[in-house]
Amino acid sequence: MVSEISMQAIVAAGILAAIFLAVNLVRLKPIAGFIGIGVFSVVAWDVPNLPAVSNIFGLNLYPADALAIVLLLAAACYGTPRENRAPKAKIALAAIFALALLSVVLGIMEHGVSAPLNEARLFLWLSCACWWSVSLDWGDRRVREAAQRAVLFIGWTLVAAAVLHGALYGIGSASDSRVLPDGTVTTSRILVSGQSMVLLLSAYASVCVLWRTRSTIYGISATVFLAVSFISQNRSVWLAGGISILILILAVRMPYRLRMLGYAQIAGIAVILISLPGFLRPYYGKIFESLDDSRTYASRETGWTQLIDQQVAMGPLATLLGQPFGSGFRRMDTNGIYVDFTPHNWYVLLFLRIGILGLLGMAVCLSVTVWRLINARNSAFQLCMLAGLMSYAWTYSIDWYLAPFVGWVVYTAFSSANSHVKLQDHAIDDQCTRGGTGWTGQSNSNKVQQVESCES
Numbered sequence: 001m002v003s004e005i006s007m008q009a010i011v012a013a014g015i016l017a018a019i020f021l022a023v024n025l026v027r028l029k030p031i032a033g034f035i036g037i038g039v040f041s042v043v044a045w046d047v048p049n050l051p052a053v054s055n056i057f058g059l060n061l062y063p064a065d066a067l068a069i070v071l072l073l074a075a076a077c078y079g080t081p082r083e084n085r086a087p088k089a090k091i092a093l094a095a096i097f098a099l100a101l102l103s104v105v106l107g108i109m110e111h112g113v114s115a116p117l118n119e120a121r122l123f124l125w126l127s128c129a130c131w132w133s134v135s136l137d138w139g140d141r142r143v144r145e146a147a148q149r150a151v152l153f154i155g156w157t158l159v160a161a162a163v164l165h166g167a168l169y170g171i172g173s174a175s176d177s178r179v180l181p182d183g184t185v186t187t188s189r190i191l192v193s194g195q196s197m198v199l200l201l202s203a204y205a206s207v208c209v210l211w212r213t214r215s216t217i218y219g220i221s222a223t224v225f226l227a228v229s230f231i232s233q234n235r236s237v238w239l240a241g242g243i244s245i246l247i248l249i250l251a252v253r254m255p256y257r258l259r260m261l262g263y264a265q266i267a268g269i270a271v272i273l274i275s276l277p278g279f280l281r282p283y284y285g286k287i288f289e290s291l292d293d294s295r296t297y298a299s300r301e302t303g304w305t306q307l308i309d310q311q312v313a314m315g316p317l318a319t320l321l322g323q324p325f326g327s328g329f330r331r332m333d334t335n336g337i338y339v340d341f342t343p344h345n346w347y348v349l350l351f352l353r354i355g356i357l358g359l360l361g362m363a364v365c366l367s368v369t370v371w372r373l374i375n376a377r378n379s380a381f382q383l384c385m386l387a388g389l390m391s392y393a394w395t396y397s398i399d400w401y402l403a404p405f406v407g408w409v410v411y412t413a414f415s416s417a418n419s420h421v422k423l424q425d426h427a428i429d430d431q432c433t434r435g436g437t438g439w440t441g442q443s444n445s446n447k448v449q450q451v452e453s454c455e456s
Helices: 002-028 030-042 063-078 087-111 114-135 141-169 193-213 216-231 235-251 254-275 281-292 295-313 316-321 346-374 380-395 400-414 423-427 444-455
Strands: 054-056 059-061 177-179 185-187
Touching (some): 030 063, 063 114, 087 316, 114 346, 114 400, 193 216, 193 380, 295 316, 295 346, 346 400
């Protein structure tokens, strides 16, 4: 018994040492954090449930647990960037995080340790990754360049994975499924929804860089990312893409709208040319089948209604604060079988675990972020990303490896460079605002001085 405890203590010490080294690596090289998060999106199709790397005093430690701890500690080391007013957003995130921790503690008291922690993991991973991402100084050129390189690396790795899956198993459809060795039923499409959403957001980020640098690689990357995201047939991502592109069209100025129309025409001609030899004909049926199949959404909607009704029936306290983590999500599916997996709706999940208070807090945070983006300069892509994430959260959820995009959006909304900007300032000439907020171009302090000189 003593030797077993000693061995666990040695393992724990080794893990702590590895975490210490990883924290310093992520703190000094942000690209390590971006790539570390991106790896989990890359393997989500092939290995959706990574095995535990260690068991410490009866608790399993998974790779994502270790990375979440590293990101949280690295965020604590950053401090507050001089030009970043994101701490206002951090207060709202901290309040939501506190409600989640309360739910975890109550769950441990009621259900023991294992079930609440397993159920809360995805929420805690997302919270830690978002905290780190928001803590980054996106006005720093090194952070921007690291993010740009990570977008290309992760995006093209996902494209390669999609091609491999398609070559081995076909492109699948929304109604097809496959059974993993552990009995889990999952998609047979070339990418899971989270991977497809990463590609969609990576395409927007690539276009943002393209418009300011005229770099061909980003133009090619954006086109391929969008195409693969569409072919993966995740309708939650289709909906997010449609809404976000509409928002982007409305948010950009007329010269950019014309440029987008030109890109769309080129893409349409390319699709027609590729279709002429008949290469895509075998896949038309799969795509139209996915467009026409509404059974999945009907099943989800039925589950949402049952879970909400069950919680409201438990009384006002459960409605205000939610049920503790570990309570499960048992409901009857449309096929008459009871299921217990997480509901594919981020807002319903928030209501179930942190109640109306947490849901209202998230609504306030999102509303303020949207309003600040609308009134910010050169924030069209961030606004479009946020719209896509909000719509994706309704039909699916927010995968924790989407956190870097959340960080860029929040930084742009709360950056001091945009604190004085009004809606009418969007008419300033593009030469004066070249560079954007937080992703490319100059640092925010230089950009503010440049804009002030243009306005004077």
